[in-house]
Amino acid sequence: MHEATLAESILNIALEAARQNHAAKIFKVGLTLGDMAGVEVEALTLAFDVLKKNTPANDARLAIKRVPVSAACNKCGKVFTLERYNFFCPECDGVLILQSGRELLVDFVDCE
Ligand SMILES: [Zn+2]
Numbered sequence: 001m002h003e004a005t006l007a008e009s010i011l012n013i014a015l016e017a018a019r020q021n022h023a024a025k026i027f028k029v030g031l032t033l034g035d036m037a038g039v040e041v042e043a044l045t046l047a048f049d050v051l052k053k054n055t056p057a058n059d060a061r062l063a064i065k066r067v068p069v070s071a072a073c074n075k076c077g078k079v080f081t082l083e084r085y086n087f088f089c090p091e092c093d094g095v096l097i098l099q100s101g102r103e104l105l106v107d108f109v110d111c112e
Pocket residue numbers: 073074075076077078089090091092093094
């Protein structure tokens with residue numbers, strides 16, 4: 001995934017929220033980011049910091065909440081946190097179905 005493109009959409013969402021709230025300044029943008037979303041946090045933050053300059057988000061920072069990757073077994077139904085890309089149940093060899101970890105959402109925009 002392209003972090004710069006992503007940072008731009010996040011910024012646009014934040015700016016739009018500020019506009020709707022008639023806010024002059026954005027303080028914080030909350031993100032939910034799944035561990036399997038394929039996003040490099042450092043690159044994303046860096047790109048955001050460059051793009052936000054001279055916008056109402058000039059002083060805004062990203063508050064990123066990571067979501068672990070969890071998967072449920074299709075045989076025994078147990079839910080596991082995936083640490084590596086192992087898609088087989090450690091207990092019964094069933095197939096693990098991804099439940100969370102791919103999300104990338106803007107949770108909130110903190111503005112004035
Ligand atoms: Zn199982």
